[in-house]
Amino acid sequence: MTKSSFTTRTLRATAGSAATLALLLGAASGAAAAGQGEGRPADAGRTVPASKVSIQMFSLIPWVNEVGLDAVLGELAAMGYKNVEPFSGNFSGYTAEEFAALLKKHGLKASASHNSTDEATFDQTLAYAKTIGQHYVGSGGFASPGIGSYEDVLATAETLDRLGERAKKQGLHKIFGHNHQQEFTTQYVVPETGELKSAWEIIADNTDPRYVTFEVDVLWAYDAGVDVVALLEEYGDRIELLHVKDGFLNGDARATFADVGEGEIEWEPILQAAQGKVKYYTVEYDFAPDGRNFAADSFDYLTSLTY
Numbered sequence: 123m124t125k126s127s128f129t130t131r132t133l134r135a136t137a138g139s140a141a142t143l144a145l146l147l148g149a150a151s152g153a154a155a156a157g158q159g160e161g162r163p164a165d166a167g168r169t170v171p172a173s174k175v176s177i178q179m180f181s182l183i184p185w186v187n188e189v190g191l192d193a194v195l196g197e198l199a200a201m202g203y204k205n206v207e208p209f210s211g212n213f214s215g216y217t218a219e220e221f222a223a224l225l226k227k228h229g230l231k232a233s234a235s236h237n238s239t240d241e242a243t244f245d246q247t248l249a250y251a252k253t254i255g256q257h258y259v260g261s262g263g264f265a266s267p268g269i270g271s272y273e274d275v276l277a278t279a280e281t282l283d284r285l286g287e288r289a290k291k292q293g294l295h296k297i298f299g300h301n302h303q304q305e306f307t308t309q310y311v312v313p314e315t316g317e318l319k320s321a322w323e324i325i326a327d328n329t330d331p332r333y334v335t336f337e338v339d340v341l342w343a344y345d346a347g348v349d350v351v352a353l354l355e356e357y358g359d360r361i362e363l364l365h366v367k368d369g370f371l372n373g374d375a376r377a378t379f380a381d382v383g384e385g386e387i388e389w390e391p392i393l394q395a396a397q398g399k400v401k402y403y404t405v406e407y408d409f410a411p412d413g414r415n416f417a418a419d420s421f422d423y424l425t426s427l428t429y
Contacts, residue, residue, distance in 0.1 A: 167428050170393065170403050175424055176205035176233040177417055178365065178406040179212050180262075185413030186212075194413070195228045201418050202425070205233040207404050209262070213237070218253035225254060233402040234258035234298065234337070234363060239265040244285055248292045257401075258363060259289050260298035260337065264305070269321040272310040279328035286333025298363055299325060300337040306346035326360050337363035339406070340387060345377040354395035364396055366424060367406045379407045381416050383423035390429040397429075 177198065179186070186194050191212060198206065206225075212235075213221060225232060232254050238247050239261045251259050265281040267274045286297040299305075305322040312319055319327075326336065338361050343350050354361060368385030369377045382405050383389070396403075403424060410416035 168393075168397065169426060169428055170424050172202050172421075172425055173204050174401065174403055175203065175421060176207045176402045176404040177203060177421075178207045178209070178236070178404050180209045180236065181405070181407045181410045181416060182413040183211075183409055184411065192224060192227075195224065195230060197414065198417060199228040199230055201421050203230065203417070203421060205231050205402065205404075207234050207236070207402075208232060209236040210238065213250065218250040221250075222254045232256045233404065234260060236260065236262045236300070239281075239285060239297070241266075241281065241285065244288060248289055248294065251289075251294060252292055257295040258298050258335070258337075259285075259294055259296075260300060262300055263302070264299040264325065269305065269308050272313075272324070275310065275321045275324045276328060279325045279334075282325070282334045283330050286330065290333055296333055296335045296362070298335050298337045300365070301339050301346075302342045303346040306343060306348050326357055331360055334360075335362040336360055337365060337404075339365035339367055340392065341365075341367035341369045341377055341379070341385075344387065345371060351391050351395045354392070354399065358395065358399040361396075361399060362401045364392075364400045364403050365406045366403050366420070368420075379410075381407065381410075381423075382420035383427070384419070389424075389427060393427070393429040 182194055195206065208221075216224065232251075233256070235251065235256055235258075237251070237259065238244070240247075247259065264278055265285060267277050267281075269275050269278060282297055282299060289295070289297050299322075301322055305325075306320045308321040309318050310321070310324065311317065312324065322336075336357070338350065338353065340350050342365075343353065366382055366389075367379065368382045368387050368389075369379040370386050371377050379385075405417070405420040405424060407416050407420075
């Protein structure tokens with residue numbers, strides 16, 4: 123795969139313009155925009171089933187602080203959610219058995235969680251995850267030692283393989299890596315081929331798919347200049363989790379957030395490319411100012427949008 127097949131760093135400087143957005147979304151977006159035309163897929167009309175929708179609880183910190191985790195989980199279930207993706211702060215004060223009981227009370231499952239990838243304490247992390255019924259383990263980033271050099275990137279891939287194999291042996295599915303911008307904007311020349319690749323690509327190319335998968339955060343990927351549709355087409359079998367985060371690109375400035383469906387991301391071509399590959403579609407809005415409305419609006423949008 124060439125360095126420009128799905129990521130072009132020069133796009134980021136003008137990402138706020140409509141023309142650049144069209145470039146980011148690519149040809150698949152144009153096909154979706156054709157809508158009723160001949161290019162529409164034969165199985166158009168699909169929606170994301172509620173059983174595959176989750177919500178990252180980091181989004182709901184202000185709401186949880188206001189009314190409590192128990193009340194928020196109850197309202198999420200009433201909205202139609204079947205899954206949640208906790209982060210480490212949600213577990214504070216709860217034993218694994220207590221947290222499992224809280225999920226069961228509201229008919230919810232933990233699709234994954236953002237927690238520690240510290241190798242020294244990973245057995246405890248796995249035991250907690252197994253007790254609450256998670257399939258995937260991971261964090262809000264990747265693992266140590268990070269991506270500060272090409273050698274570090276390869277070492278991080280090795281860490282993920284080790285942790286993922288441990289997760290598999292404990293009955294969990296896989297470990298995942300979750301991106302922000304830097305995993306794509308940080309690039310190194312691969313000595314064996316001379317290709318310039320992102321840290322994300324290098325990690326994907328050097329991890330075992332039996333143990334390691336990826337949770338692609340759509341907005342942060344676009345903010346890094348990545349065409350997510352092309353990424354899914356190239357690496358779709360490695361991407362089992364998607365952070366469905368919407369918002370607005372601001373050129374060199376950091377992207378801003380919006381409820382899903384209210385930003386500038388075109389979701390139909392992304393969902394088409396993710397079909398049959400992604401297992402959970404997890405809505406997210408970091409520190410949503412109105413968590414209740416974000417959760418309700420995003421769930422309704424994602425489960426009613428046809429593609």
